[in-house]
Amino acid sequence: MALLVSMAGLLNSRMKKHRETLHMKFVDEFRDPEMAKRVLARIHRLVGEIPAAQKRPLQIMEVCGGHTHSIFRYGLEELLPENIEMVHGPGCPVCVLPMGRVDDCIAIAEQPNVIFTTFGDAMRVPGSNKSLQQASAEGCDVRMVYSPLDALQLARKHPDKKVVFFGLGFETTMPSTALTLKQAEKERIKNFFLFSNHITIIPTIKAILDSPDMDIDGFLGPGHVSMVIGQAPYEFISMQYHRPLVISGFEPLDILQSLMLVLEQLKAGEASIENQYKRIVPEGGNLNALTAVSDVFELREFFEWRGLGSIDHSGVRIREAYARFDAEKTFKLPNLKIADPKSCQCGEVLKGVIKPWQCKLFGKQCNPETPMGALMVSTEGACSAYYSYGKIDAKNIA
Template sequence: MKFVDEYREPQKAEILLIEIEKISKTLNKHVKIMEVCGGHTHSIFKYGIEEVLPNNIELIHGPGCPVCVMPRGKLDDAISIAKHNNVILTTFGDTMRVPGSKLSLLQAKAEGADIRMVYSPLDSLKIAKENPDKEIVFFGIGFETTAPSTAFTILQAAAENINNFSMFCNHVLVIPALKALLDNPDLQLDGFIGPGHVSMVIGCKPYEFISQQYHKPIVISGFEPIDILQSIWMLLKQLTENRCQVESQYTRIVTHEGNQNALKAINEVFEVRDNFEWRGLGNIPNSGLQISDQYAQFDAELKFSTPNNQVADNKACQCGEILKGVLKPWQCKVFGTACTPENPIGTCMVSSEGACAAYYKYGRFAKAFSQLKVDENKVIA
């Protein structure tokens, strides 16, 4: 299959690993690379990439999981909307199991709220057409990847004059989050594996501040094992050559300027919020989207009253530190014991892009493997 099989060839992976090993020895330092996107985290564990890298190359898992960064208060707000009379709340499947302060959306549904899983916001629009006597609310989340689909849905609703449809907008922006991470003195990074899906929309240009202001290299990557290995090699090559540039390994999808039609829809329908709360990262200025005044009739925040409270995370959960890259999932005290995919305490264990879910599904023995490598090095020394 084009663009799949050729990016999973063992021979290509072996050549890249040999080259990565060579460069890592010339660097003579511990290198920390953050993969921003949760999709990359899952690929890294699915294909065992972290286990075959040289010991001085460490991959740090970033905040690029839209479900994981959603604060508990926003889930409470969504549930409060769902409990209004004649409301049908729709959202993506991952969001259904994220715990709020008391309930998840799935638990609220079990208690009688009409909450439905959809695959696209257009499905919500279809439900609105089929239920003219109900108010249909789409709980919109995600980075710039999913923002265009919700923007186009609102444009479609406006064109068809569907007045019983609205959106609870919780879209977030990747660039302010990266800036917040770079400003964090606790997190010393040497480079970034840039998010492929987000970059498909926004392009390469918005990342230039990383190289120009913070002097860090970034390589936008695809999601297959060869993609990720090649991106790591490209980053290491920049480090050895003392370069700091924005490069794209994912050239088959990502362009420098991005998807102009998608960006136009986003800019027409949304405007940037002054502040948005991120789980683990706190309030980040200009990091979220809200529906613009032009399309205010589709804004669920204006149609319905919500608690709008800031809710602290469960004290046992360390999702915040994991999202910031300060801790690895297995360092959380409840990982794999009290917190599992079947009984999640935090969002990182819920989402299909969450770092904890990736560790649990693919990397449960990674800690033991890493410790074995450390012990072997001590014996050799």
């Protein structure tokens, strides 16, 4: 179906003499090679005009795992100047799930009369001893669903079972979970439970900016999260940390244009929040979604992230008004903090300290068929993206 979209201001107002306005009707037009060449030419010129880029590579972090996947799928990183380094951020919720929370999932699934439901990409995330997929093979009733409403329907069909939904994801998926809980409350369904592992993007970016071993020059902001939260929550990045962030779409030209806008700001010595993805992201976000989330969830004091440690106010829990649906209050959980194997370097990859192929396990003990780390599980994980699309020297993984 035609997408009635407009990619206005491909080149931003600071370069009016080069300005072009495209009225794009089809997805293919966001992958136009000739337009990509023109934007790339501008990127190469800009980098040559930024003093900092002459001393060291500029580090631009794409926060969202969806961007990481697109960058590798379309080979964008190979087209960029050598003095631009793309840092692959922690925006893949499966990838930052710590082993202890996976063990909690398995502890729930192993209890009698439980149907444990989850999105498919969480099935193979390793816990300390096994994954949910392995628990299913051992006889646990673990089912893949496409939405929390699928889990609620299972609760209706199996009133003699306790149906647990594994709530996972950033603000993108949080509203659908909240609305499902509100529907369960409305219908007075008593056998539906939520194990909330939803996380929030803003404290995560702040933790990255505060990290002493990271020096990010600018950000490509997550498109889908921003569709819910809007533009304003990112303002602290420009005001307090003086870094530019451009909310980006996921097609090749979206990403290239967003990168170009970041570089325009760096050249001008500016730091502001821009929205390249205006065709999807409203400035104020989605009020209905935000209201549902606020009704059902509240911030946790802290939440544990794989590779990043404990981050204050970075996760949400169920409010007391909906406590009867809270799996953490219904089931006895191990609730242990379990460190990744010392040989696994997911943490360093998540923080951009090393590239995936520099991990000693990459492509050997750890690959998509037998993942040891969460970054190799999801298609949005940096390791999975490198393995599937990166041109890695075979001798490095032999």
